[in-house]
Amino acid sequence: MRDAAARNQAQETQERRDFLVFRVGAQEFCVDVLAVKEVRGWTPTTSLPKVPSFLRGVTNLRGTVLPIVDLGDRLQIACDTAIEDRIVVVVWIDRKLLGLLVDAVCDIVTAGDKNLQAMPDLTGEPIHTSVTSLITVDGRVIGLVALDQILADTRSQNA
Amino acid sequence: MSAEHPEGWIPPDVMAGITQQFFEECEEHLALLESGFLRLEAGDHDPETVNSVFRAAHSIKGGAAMLGATALVGFSHRFESALAHFRTSKTFPSHDVLKVFLKATDQLADLVRATRAGKELTDEQLNAASRELAGLADTTGTDTSPVAHTEEPAFSPVRVEFEDFAPAEQPWTIDFRPHAELYAKANDPIVLLRELKRLGEMDTVLDTSAIPLLSDLNLEDAYLAWSITLHTARTESAVREVFEFVERDCDLHVRAGIAETAIPPAADPRPVPAPALRPGDASQDAPALRAALQQPSTLRVDLERLDRLINLVSELVISEAALAEYAPKDSAQNPNFGEALDDLSQLTRDIQESVMGIRAQPVKSVFQRLPRLVREIEKATGKTVRLTIEGEDTQVDRSVIEGLTDPLTHMVRNAIDHGIETYEQRQKANKPAQGSLRISAAHRAGRVVIEVADDGGGIDRDCVRAIAVKQNLISADAIVAGEDIDNLIFEPGFTTADKVTDLSGRGVGMDVVRRSVQALGGRISVSSRRGAGTTFALSLPLTLAVLDGMLVSVCGQSLVVPLAALLETVQFSCDNVHKVGPNASLLAIRGSHVPLIDLGATLGYKPQSQLSADGIALLVEDDAGRRVALAVDDILGQKQVVIKSLEINCHRIAGIAAATILGNGLVALILDVNAVMASQKIGLAQDERLMAHA
Structure with a gap:
């Protein structure tokens, strides 16, 4: 057992990853830092027609049209920051860019596999589809956002 | 690497580049072949045309041999051989023969494309090609093209190659100053220079020193002279032969070696008409002369790089518009700023046009x-x-x-x-x-x-x-x-x-x-x-990168309606709007009625259609010719916008064709008129479903 634990530890030190933690309402969520392109302040968006309300619109990221997802709306958590003080975390999803609108960016945590666990079955909760894992570090419980699921509903709707 | 591979070994990545370039050049050669034959068919009796098609066929053969494309080498070789007959005998192929050549060109093109795709040609295709070749050999005569029947796909030394690369080349310096009589007799220096160029590698320097001040310029006079260095294996008499018909009407000095002194000044310029110097003629002849005298200086550029450049220029246009937007309104305070901004916007337009020009291709x-x-x-x-x-x-x-x-x-x-x-x-x-x-x-x-x-x-x-x-x-x-x-x-x-x-x-x-x-x-x-x-x-x-559109405002959002779909803008009021049923409204325009649609509601910016009693609408037409009037809140003006794809980062949005970025940095959506009208037809049921979901 002890040996196995040591081996696990050795593996974990190699597989530890960094996560960017941000806040939506009072809850903490994170994404893998490697998926993060940049963090920027809020800029006014242009609404898209006939899309779910969490797809807040598009904004200009130095000439590229960047869609913005209001993570509070997506997860149905009330945001507590005035809109112009919120933060946009620009992430890569596959080869597309997406802006996640959050209340604030907190810090970066490093976590290995032992800190990571699957989200308990919360079928029916709005969070169920888009947050699939939890990271527990120093007594904090941080939801890992499943980036590939963030826009899933909108795509099927428009297909 | 040299230790591991035999001499002459080419790394695969380099080879791939060479192959790609060969096939790109092949396309150019094929185009040359076809256009050359068509010119000959149209009655062009310039030996240079025959030479150019010969060279094209020869280049394809050479490249194919390097790549080891045996079938291609064989076919192009026979093609070249058949052509060699006309090149050496200085005769021109008859119409029937040209038809065969044109057909063979098509076949050669098929062969090149098949080789490029790495496809094996079927027996049927090869047989067809062979039949054409037999036709070529028969019509051109076998006696004058000694290799026409050779089955060997290898390089045979075609006689003309030696003519091209004969060893005993020698430089000649030719000073040529046409007198006015030369032009008066309807001779043209361009034709002579072109003729001369055929003898070998040539450098031409135009001497304009005799041109007087504009006030002293006599339009009837001849002022130009050429100093030519020609590398050729031909004799002096062959060089002089070119000028045979104009010898009396020009100063001509031909001597061996490279020139050290400038052309002697004109002895006695006499006033005579100079028809060949009319601007119209010059502009017509200039491209031909350029084509004849020099290799086209082009540069192959990766399309991706070009597109990146175009994107950057689009950014520049947007930034420039943003700068203009934030410019101090009080121009009297800082007049230099406005001036600099004008310069910048002029430059930006020029850069944009130039870059678009690079992407432009002749049809x-x-x-x-x-x-x-x-x-x-x-x-x-x-x-x-x-x-x-x-x-x-x-x-x-x-x-x-x-x-x-x-x-x-x-x-x-x-x-x-x-x-x-x-x-x-x-x-x-x-x-x-x-x-x-x-x-x-x-x-x-x-x-x-x-x-x-x-x-x-x-x-x-x-x-x-x-x-x-x-x-x-x-x-x-x-x-x-x-x-x-x-x-x-x-x-x-x-x-x-x-x-x-x-x-x-x-x-x-x-x-x-x-x-x-x-x-x-x-x-x-x-x-x-x-x-x-x-x-x-x-x-x-002219381009799909920019679009002319009408900027309108709907529910606080800026939208661009493509001008191509826009017929006119219409004011509406209770006088020309008629309600039909619970939701529909018709707008009367010069006797006919078109549906009046609340664009804001159609796009889902507001829950339901609320047409005000009066307002402004855009009369648009879709691809099928159906017309509707789209009620908008305000018309902000006509604008040329740079098209930005929405789909790069977003999925397709119904009713929206693309996006653009306005001078204030905000994104504006470009309306897809066809989709908007189609969605209108599907009806309200879907709208309600979408609203419920949202």
């Missing part, structure tokens, strides 16, 4: 496929057609060119298959047996207009009407004016072909052409005269 790349297409349709229909192509140098953006091939192919097919009558019909109508098809391109009012005109029977309006009634496109008692009948051929499903031919009439008709033209932001129109022919005109934007 030639589409047009050059047409002669072959016409030949194939001729074969299939048994009709003979004289194809005239005009304005093939007209420049259009690459993206437009790419979208142009299919509709143009379809139109040419239609013109020959349906437009031009059969031989018997033409004889009865007292028309020349050979039909005529004219395809032209020209720039007109910031767009490119492409016309396909045939001299066939024209559109039979009674027939079109009857078919349209039969296919339920119009009702039997509908009153349709003459030109509107012509336009019925663009209706989906319309076809005049009584029977399905191999070429056209598979139910894929002009509606497909119209749709693909409209997809390019273009319009198509037809004009026809019974018995005299039909002309189709395509009007296309």
